[in-house]
Amino acid sequence: MKAESVEMDDLDRKLVSALRHDARASLSDLAILLGVSRTTVRGRIERLRDRGDIVGFTVVLKEDAHRDAVRGLMMIGIEGRGAERVIRLLNGLTSVRAIHSTNGRWDLIVELGTETLEDLDEVLGRIRRFEGISASETNLLLATRKAS
Template sequence: MDIDKRDQALIALLQKNSRTPIIELAKALSVSRTTVQNRIETLQRRGIIKGFTIEFDPEYNLKLLKAQMLINLTPGVSRTVIKQLQAKPQITSIMSVSGIYDLIIELTVEASSQLDQLVDDIREINGIEKTISCVVLSKY
C-alpha cells in the first residue's frame, strides 16, 4: 500500500488528534478542505484508516478495573460463544489460545460490582464449562 507524502502527513496529524477539524488539517497541509476530505475518504476505502478513536485521560484509565478471564469451552461452541462475548462492550479483547484453556478475554469496568455481575453473566453463557478470573493490579 503505497501512500504519498501528503497522505503520510495527514495520517500523522490524525494520529495526534483524530478529532482535528478538516479546516485545521487543510491549513496544516496547505490544501483545500475538499482535498483533505477526499484523501480521508480514499484512505478509508483503501483500508488504511479503519476508524477513529479517542484517547482517555490517564487518571480515568487508572480508575478502571481490568481483569482477564481464562475460559474452557464445550467442544464445537466456540463461534457461538465468541459472538455472545463480542456483544458485551466491557470485553475489550478476545483471544483464542493453545493450552489447557480455549479463550482468554480482557474485561474493563468501573467498579468491582460491575466486574462481579459481568463474570456471572459470562459464566451463564451456554458452552462455557470453566473460568478463572484474574484482576489486573499493574501493567508495565
C-alpha cells in the first residue's frame, strides 16, 4: 500500500516537535500537550511513519551530546553528478554528524564534530580530497542557542 503524499499540518508539526523533545513521551502526555485524544496522537504517529515523514527514533547519550569540543559546518560544492558517491564517502566518516542537501551556492552542508581543531583540520583535508568535490567552505560553530 503506497502512502499518500500529503504535507504535514500544524498538529503534525507540533507532534514532531514534541517527539524531538522527548521521543519517549507517552501517548497520554502527548495528547494532553497537544489538546487532542490519545487515539488521534497514535493515528498521527502511525500515519507519519507510514508516509516516511518519521523514519525512526534514536537515543542520544549524554556523552554523545557533550563529546564534540569542536563543531563545524562544511559547505560543499560537487562537480557533475557525484553527489551520491560523495554522500556515501561522508557517511563513512565518524566525525560526520549530519549531511544536508540544499539549494543555492552549495550542494551539501555537513555537520562535523571532533575533539580538537587538529582533528577537524584532518577531517576537512580528507573530505576536500574526495573525487567530485569542486569547492568547500567551513565555519566553526561557537555556541548553540537552540537545538531541536
